Amino acid sequence: MLFEKYFGLEQKTIAIRGKRNDFRAQLNKNIMADVANKYSDNVGGKFYVDDQCIDCDLCRETAPANFKRNDDGGHSYVYKQAESPEEEALCQEAMDGCPVEAIGNDA
Numbered sequence: 001m002l003f004e005k006y007f008g009l010e011q012k013t014i015a016i017r018g019k020r021n022d023f024r025a026q027l028n029k030n031i032m033a034d035v036a037n038k039y040s041d042n043v044g045g046k047f048y049v050d051d052q053c054i055d056c057d058l059c060r061e062t063a064p065a066n067f068k069r070n071d072d073g074g075h076s077y078v079y080k081q082a083e084s085p086e087e088e089a090l091c092q093e094a095m096d097g098c099p100v101e102a103i104g105n106d107a
């Protein structure tokens with residue numbers, strides 16, 4: 001009896017986790033940076049910022065050697081691609097931390 005109750009709960013938990021993961025995958029698909037929507041002031045190369053940027057400043061704080069603010073547009077852009085492993089790591093950190101997934105890596 002107890003085992004069946006536990007097993008039932010276990011099955012429900014697995015089903016809920018599956019739905020949660022599907023939802024997360026859908027969410028990521030919808031908000032992932034899109035190279036088709038990248039700002040034209042991004043310098044050429046793999047990292048870019050697209051038009052979902054909400055100008056929160058996180059990327060400029062995290063990787064100031066690579067991200068700058070477009071003051072007229074009120075958004076960030078990549079003004080220099082990463083040129084060292086350290087800069088690469090910081091750009092990746094900025095990308096991972098961007099709250100709206102506006103930073104893409106087109107590598």
Ligand code: SF4
Binds near residue numbers: 052057059098099
């Ligand atoms: S972290 Fe993302 S939302 Fe914030 S300024 Fe940079 S690109 Fe824009």
